[in-house]
Structure formats: structure tokens, C-alpha cells
């Protein structure tokens with residue numbers, strides 16, 4: 001799966017134990033801010049019916065692949081399709097021009113193949129589900145050979161070692177359908193999803209700071225959309241990163257939006273992920289959640305995102321500082337009303 005700021009990769013066993021332990025009768029879970037869909041995919045593997053939602057299209061494709069598509073839905077010749085895509089010869093296009101020459105997120109030899117494979121996926125005219133699986137396979141292959149420290153705001157001054165390796169698509173590992181029914185992916189604003197999707201339990205992992213995921217992962221958004229957007233700056237960000245914002249990325253609007261979201265949710269059983277660097281302090285969030293029911297809190301020390309381990313870089317990829325704090329506290333708030 002792709003590198004992702006705020007991803008719960010290492011916390012998944014803890015989150016699963018919490019849901020299994022505190023809500024043993026749960027059959028369906030809504031992952032309202034699904035990101036990489038790691039949490040939802042782990043829940044689906046355990047047999048839960050999962051509803052995954054994120055407002056970015058690349059995250060929707062991740063959810064459509066890992067959550068909505070079951071292993072039994074894959075065509076019999078899927079390995080041949082992946083092999084075929086891996087053999088498509090590279091042809092420079094938009095991706096190479098913007099992310100390998102005007103910026104240096106990927107080595108041009110790989111950028112040319114990403115351009116050609118992206119076009120080949122559309123030329124295959126796949127079903128919507130297969131399309132997501134192939135786009136995710138390409139996104140993950142590109143992620144493995146990028147030259148960043150985990151976000152697409154800046155690239156490294158010198159090529160990362162992995163950037164010299166050859167792009168290689170793999171089949172994403174999918175799980176079978178849950179015995180409780182088909183799982184579903186949505187690409188909605190969280191407030192809209194909260195108002196429409198019914199399930200036994202909601203897992204909430206909202207953004208915790210001002211950095212927009214659309215900006216941090218603008219290349220994935222452009223890769224899946226393939227819409228050749230106007231771009232700006234050294235990072236060649238999509239122009240719509242300037243206008244498409246989330247209420248959950250602003251300290252000013254976070255509290256009101258989160259309150260509105262909690263009031264809207266159809267299920268009253270929640271597990272909320274938050275950490276000690278978020279817009280709300282631990283006691284503010286605890287007080288807010290207590291208005292809705294009983295709250296149990298679990299906490300764990302957690303290694304901060306990869307960028308914090310590597311240091312601070314300016315937009316030209318030059319190291320300009322180190323980050324003192326390498327661990328933070330992650331909280332799970334278990335709410336039952």
C-alpha cells in the first residue's frame with residue numbers, strides 16, 4: 001500500500017482488537033475517512049462488511065479496489081493483464097513532463113512507463129472495479145520507486161536509491177466478500193456520507209492538521225483522474241489544490257464540523273482515532289465526545305510519520321533542519337451512546 005501521512009498501518013492490530021473487544025456484535029463498519037483503506041481492508045479480512053469513504057478520488061479508487069472488490073470478482077486472466085501492462089513500452093507524456101522533468105518525483109525512465117501504462121489501462125476499457133484495481137496497482141508500483149520522503153509537497157535533491165529501480169506492477173491483495181454482505185466504496189464529503197450510510201459502528205480517523213491530503217498526494221489525484229490539469233509551483237501541484245479544501249483541515253472550522261458530523265452519524269457506536277498533535281487537545285475531544293455517550297480511552301506511543309524521521313527539507317529538496325519529536329501519543333476514543 002502507498003506511503004500515507006497519518007496512515008494507521010502500524011496501529012491496525014490495536015484498532016482491530018479494540019473493535020472486536022468493545023463491540024463484539026458488530027457486523028458492519030463505516031470507515032468515514034478511509035485514506036489508504038488499510039483499516040477497512042483489515043476489517044474486511046476479518047469478516048466485517050465495510051463501507052469506506054474519502055473525498056479524494058485516488059482514495060476512492062483504493063477503497064473501490066480493497067473494499068468493494070472481492071477476490072472472487074477478479075477476472076481469471078488478471079495475472080496476464082498485469083503482465084501485459086508491465087510490458088507496455090514507455091512513452092513520455094504529461095506525467096514524465098511534470099513529475100520527472102519539471103520536478104523530480106520519479107526517474108524519467110519510470111515516468112515514461114507510468115504515462116504509457118496509464119493510457120493502456122484506459123485502452124483496455126475495463127469494468128469500473130477492474131479499473132480501480134489496475135489504477136491501484138499502478139499507483140502502488142509508482143509509490144515504491146518515488147523520490148520523496150512520503151509526501152508530494154517536495155522531492156529529494158538527489159534521487160532516492162529506490163527511484164533507480166524499475167517500475168513493477170503487482171496484483172493488489174484482495175479479500176473475499178464478507179459473510180454479512182457486499183462492502184462498498186464512496187467518494188463523498190464526510191458529512192454527506194455520515195447522513196446516508198447506515199452501519200453498526202463508525203471508525204473516524206479525520207485529518208489532524210492544516211495540510212490537505214489533496215495537496216500532499218496531488219500526483220495520485222492526477223494519475224487516477226488523468227485530466228492533465230493546470231499545475232503550479234516546484235511540486236507541480238494541481239491548480240485545484242488551491243480551491244478544494246476540507247473543513248477538517250482548518251483549526252477554525254474543525255470543531256464545528258466535527259460536532260456536526262457526530263450529530264449526523266446514524267450509528268451511535270464510534271471508535272475515533274486522534275493524536276496529541278491534532279486541532280483538538282485530548283481533553284477537548286474527550287469533553288466533546290462525552291456529550292454523546294460513555295467514552296473509554298486507550299493510548300499508545302507511536303513513531304511519527306517518515307518525514308519526521310528523515311528531517312525537514314525545503315522545496316528544493318535541501319535539508320534545512322531536523323525534527324526533535326520522533327514519537328507522539330495516539331488515542332482511541334471508544335464511544336457508546
Ligand SMILES: C[S@@+](CC[C@H](N)C(=O)[O-])C[C@H]1O[C@@H](n2cnc3c(N)ncnc32)[C@H](O)[C@@H]1O
Pocket residue numbers: 004005006007008009032033034035036037038039053054055056059188189190191205206207208213214246247248249
Ligand atoms: C488521517 S487520514 C486517514 C488515514 C487512514 N485511516 C489510513 O490508515 O490510511 C484522513 C483522510 O480524511 C480524508 N478527508 C479529509 N477531509 C475529508 C472530508 N471532508 N470528507 C471526506 N474525507 C476527507 C483525507 O483525504 C484523508 O485520506
